[in-house]
Amino acid sequence: MYKYNFTAMSKLLRQNAILDLVQSQPLASQEDLRRRLAAHGFRVTQATLSRDVHELRLVKLPDEGYALQRSDHPLDPVRPSVSRLMREFVTGVNQAQNLLVLKTTAGSAQPVAASLDAQEWPQIVGTIAGDDTVLIISPDKRVATRLAQRIRGMLV
Numbered sequence: 001m002y003k004y005n006f007t008a009m010s011k012l013l014r015q016n017a018i019l020d021l022v023q024s025q026p027l028a029s030q031e032d033l034r035r036r037l038a039a040h041g042f043r044v045t046q047a048t049l050s051r052d053v054h055e056l057r058l059v060k061l062p063d064e065g066y067a068l069q070r071s072d073h074p075l076d077p078v079r080p081s082v083s084r085l086m087r088e089f090v091t092g093v094n095q096a097q098n099l100l101v102l103k104t105t106a107g108s109a110q111p112v113a114a115s116l117d118a119q120e121w122p123q124i125v126g127t128i129a130g131d132d133t134v135l136i137i138s139p140d141k142r143v144a145t146r147l148a149q150r151i152r153g154m155l156v
Contacts, residue, residue: 012080012111014042015052019068022058028065082115086154093151098144100136102151109134123147 017040018033027033030049037044044052057069089108094101104112113129116136123143128135138144 011052012085013107014044015056016111016114017042018052018056018058022066022068026065030066033066080115082119083154085112085115086151087156090151090155093148093155095144095148097141098138100138100144100148100151102134102136104132104134106132108132121147123150 014037017037021027021033021036021040025036027036030046030053033053034044034046034049037049053066058066059069061067085108089104089112090102091105092103094103102109102112109129109132113127113134116124116127116134123138123146125137125139127137136144136147138147
């Protein structure tokens with residue numbers, strides 16, 4: 001039986017949606033952001049939205065509305081670490097030649113794949129994510145075997 005952490009999943013999905021919205025369109029106020037989230041199926045209170053804005057380190061710019069905080073060292077501190085996502089959402093790792101198939105809890109494959117892509121590991125040629133499955137393509141079988149071991153090590 002799999003252990004589901006729906007609260008963590010919904011928060012992660014909601015915060016990823018917030019980041020996507022802020023990067024794709026001007027959002028002048030939290031109310032505007034709340035309405036856009038509602039249109040994407042996320043019903044949130046003002047208090048929850050304020051916490052998300054704070055945790056994501058969004059800033060309100062006079063001409064642009066909400067945006068990611070800019071710095072001289074562009075880091076993405078808002079996205080959880082790949083090891084945390086693996087621990088919380090990956091339920092299995094299977095290898096087929098140079099391909100790895102990660103089974104995840106429902107709805108969490110895309111954040112896991114996005115996190116892997118952001119790592120830019122040379123062992124990963126690319127990823128494809130569905131709802132509960134991530135396909136990882138490695139250059140060859142030997143590299144895929146080492147990558148599978150690395151990922152399994154993160155699951156404990």
